[in-house]
Amino acid sequence: MPRPAAMEPELLRNFPRKPFTVFYPFERLPPFEGLRGRHILYLKRCVGCGTCAKDCPSAAIEMIDWPDEFPQELKNKAGKVPKVDLGRCLFCEQCVESCPRDALEMTQEYELATFDRKAMEWIVDMETE
Amino acid sequence: MSQKRPKLKPSLKEDERLKAELEKAFGDTVEVWIPRAKRMFIKVKPGDHRKVIQWMRDNWDLQHVTTISGVDKGDTFEIVYHLYKYQGYRTYPNVKTEIPKKDPKIETIVDILPSADFYERETHDLLGIVFENHPNLERLILPDDWPEGVYPLRKDWLPEGVE
Amino acid sequence: MSTVKVPIGPQHPALKEPINFTIEIEGEQVVDAKVRIGYNHRGIEKACELRTYVRDIYLLERVCGICSHSHTTTFTQGVEELLDEDVPRRGLYIRTIVCELERLHSHMLWLGVAGHEIGFDTLLHYTWRDRELVMDFLEMISGNRVNYAMNTIGGVRRDISKDLIPTLKKGMDTFRERCEYYLKLCSEEPTVLERTQGVGVLPTHMARKLGAVGPTVRASAVDMDCRKDDPCAAYDEVPFEVCTWDSCDVFARVAVRILEMIQSCNMIQWMLDHLPKDEIRLKLKRRVPEGEVLSRYEAPRGELIHYIKSNGTDKPERVKVRTPTLANWPSVEYMLKGCYIADVPIIVASIDPCISCTDRVTFVDVEKEKTWVWDSNQLRRYGIEFYKKKRW
């Protein structure tokens, strides 16, 4: 049965209410547990096997030679570490799942906007624990 | 303790009945097998697919074409008509037929089942199978300036730059 | 009076996604419509054959961002059937819960978009506000809002924790209340009725003949639903009804979708109550024995088919994806004939088109630029011809 302005009561009910909006950059909702953000790498655990690179659906992980700025005493036998291109990564967590040593993990950091394409091609965070 | 789910084994009685009906109508010209309930694969000779599909339409009130898959098997193309029968007992008859790759021509089924239109055009685009007597066999998915004679889903064609 | 051809798309605010319609109009009325798809080809079917099964899951997840879980569900259950393995029941239940949550978010999104197409932005804002609830649940369960990456071959990757269940159940109550409100609203608000009732009529016999699927065919009073006809995942254990509507127009599609949302809420609550204690996944081998399988699932937009043929390696021989939107295009061509220009967006939207689903195959390099809708020279020429023809 048509009833003109059927939405009016709903609108007027919502008008005095506090808006639903989250004022995002100034206030933020706590991220849910298990949110998939960018990776961190536990250097001590990584053996450089390259399973993560093989399983990565978008070929975002590349095994590179041990870089100079990484602590040399932790260097694994293969002498390789994964390099993640965050501009390609799907944040699907397949690499974390595939890793036999649990060396990769995902943080809850998702605000990754950059002005530079090159800046996304590296895991900045590494844990040496 | 894990509760294993009992294997899904519904009775194949209805499927068997339909299979018997088909075999009674066509005899040796069709080969029917049922991998699981509600699936039915029917292998026919290239010319016979129209006959079988028309029979199914007339006897089973089957109107729905789900899709048409073409598979490149080296020397031949396998064309699978995935049909859906949702009047009465609901099942999926898949009519399979093989045609030589050198001369990929097959009779259309659009006049029997109009909903095959888009799928035949799609298969024509991607595999280069010519559906004879199709009213409007023009490009659907590929761009208009796509080179003639290049079909992306054929196994002998590999796009450049694929890892 | 001569007819005028008007191209709509590939870039057009109503469509959001690239597709092209050529519409022949006479005044404000559409005489003929031709769909031209293919602006969204990415080459997924070909790429599937070149990648391993594990990588294919994530590739197929990105066939479409809205029904991402449907594609992985269909693919993984096909591969599981090829492997002849049974997935633990808890895994199936969680898979089904995510399926239904996805249906909720997809239908709610569609309702908002439909509101937007008929210029009812308030409906858009309200539905998307309520949709955030489902998005939050999906994020809680899976860790991402849109591409959940829940499915894997052999089960699901994450469990639903015990603390989450009461929240989810309460949320479903709220959501069902909202759905009931929207059903009431849409059947009462006269402007909505004006724009949806009797628009884009697809009679039952035509729907059957043209092979429409999903809510489109259910709105034409055909009770076709893969979840009932050929139960996959946990659908054979969950009680639910197939929703149909018999007025065959755009309003019927609105109603069917809202009714389905209500059903989905009930199903999720039932499944959360009856969640079995079990593992969530099996570790399966990566090589798949030779065989072929036809995997079906009722995606939010309709029946989704994956035809998977394996050859004994860790890469599939052929993956054929038939998305519901492709099956619905012939119906759209039929529905557009005889409508007004202003009804074109809502009719196209009424099947919930997912163009990214439809165009998934490779295409060759296009070097030559084509003339385009916005090209001013082209436009001027068009304009001159237009006036020559019209003479007013």
Place this chain on the structure above:
Amino acid sequence: MAFDPFWYILLYLFPQYSGTLTILQYILQQQGNVLMDLFKIIVFPGIVFVSILSLFAEWYDRKIYARLQNRVGPFHTGYHGILQPLADIIKLLAKEDIVQSGAEARSLAAAPIFAMTLSLVMLMFIPVYRSAGIISFEGDLIVVLFLSTLFALTVILTGWFSTNRFGEVGTARAGMQLIAYEIPLVLSALTPAIIVAYYYSVPVQVNNYLLTVYGTLPVTTIPTTLFSILTIANITQTQATIGMPFILVAPISFGVFIISLMAEIEKVPFDVPEAHTEIVAGWQTEISGKKLALYRLSSDLEYLWGAGLAAALFLGGPWGPGWDIGLSTLDRLMGAFPWGYVFGTIWFLVKVFAVIFIIANLRTLFARFRIDQVVQGAWKYLIPLAFLNILILQAVFYFDLFGWQSTYYMLLWIAYMI
């Protein structure tokens, strides 16, 4: 020059310079009318005032629209986003202006200026602080309605000259909508005039009767001729005199006026000429930069004009309950400062924002109509409704349901007694 608020304000603010100001006023009085008119036209309540007010009105409209949708709306530009429309305009003014090669550049450049000028001129007729606007003459109601039609014409010209397919469709729709909605708009705008005509026809009838019977008139101040009813100033003044806004007399006309006003300013259920999802941005599709800024500003001004006209015709304009004893009386009571003007402006603003609230609410409430439904709606419902209200009023006057006639006879009788 007696009522010019400028001097009152200056004298009130700077009493120590009253001598100088008086001399200045004396000098200005020789050339003063011209300067004062310039002040009125440019500053208050002219261009500057209405421009700022229209930007504020846009912010208010957007904010209400957002709040009704449970959102915040503009927030980070100034206090609660109050400067948002201004930022939009400045940004657009500073942007590159593209004219595509197929368009008629000169006509396209002229159209927004034309639209801007028109909307400013239209606003000059709106009474802001007293019953008459800056421009007021006999029959200005008709002129202002005519100008609003011209505004729609600039829209059509823009769509036409931009030679864009969507622009053309938008233009055709704008034209169709114009034809459909001008009629109910004019009919409903004339309803207050009909009421005024009746109200003043009572004493005229009575006077004629008395003249024929007695040969003389008892009270000489009674008007003996019908004065111009199609004047906005008279309509507002009459509402003040009766002490009743015409919305109470003609509620249906008010509704019809608001609805056809929304069609005139292309707001949501009637925004078919620029329907976002159907024809990109309609007639605006090819407009960019400065032209778009001018169009935005002029459509804001037109919005304000519509709200102001609705306030003047149906809500009593700057007159409010309690302030109907006349400005001069009030000012005499309150001292030299023209409080009446201040309160008049406040009443005007309150009423305008009430009308904008109604329109913003209606915008959230409905889905867009189809163009055929728009035209049908106008001819099937709005025009008959407008006529219906006029008929009802005629019946009311015939049977003297308001009692104006009897009241007048009573007053005459009292006058005779005295």
Place this chain on the structure above:
Amino acid sequence: MAVLDKLVTWSRVKSPWVFHMNCGGCNACDIEVIAALMPRYDIERFGILLVGSPRHADVMIGTGTVTRQIAPRFKRLYEQMPEPKFVMAVGNCAISGGVFAGCYNVLEGLDKVVPVDIYIPGCPPKPEAIIDGVAKLLAKLQGG
């Protein structure tokens, strides 16, 4: 005219109108862009409006894989935007091709077609991440 310049910069920062274009990906990024406009995040707070015509826009949001068929169209749309203009690449498909990077018909990133000002990674990025990108872009605008 330093004051005027400042005023113009201020207005640009406060009123970026966006034009959204799907270059041929899945819909995930599109719905997240729209979700950012909806009551939960409501980027109209920043004065952002979604406009339908590139002529009105300041910022162009490109989402999805850039297929070769859509690339020239995108370029032409970019040329139709009046100066000054900015491009946001939202989602990994628009940044690098993402999961479709191997498919040869996909251009690996929007920056192969038009200059991109800001990249927002994610598949899809959360609406918060998109707003964060917008905020960063605006901050950069204000600074320089």
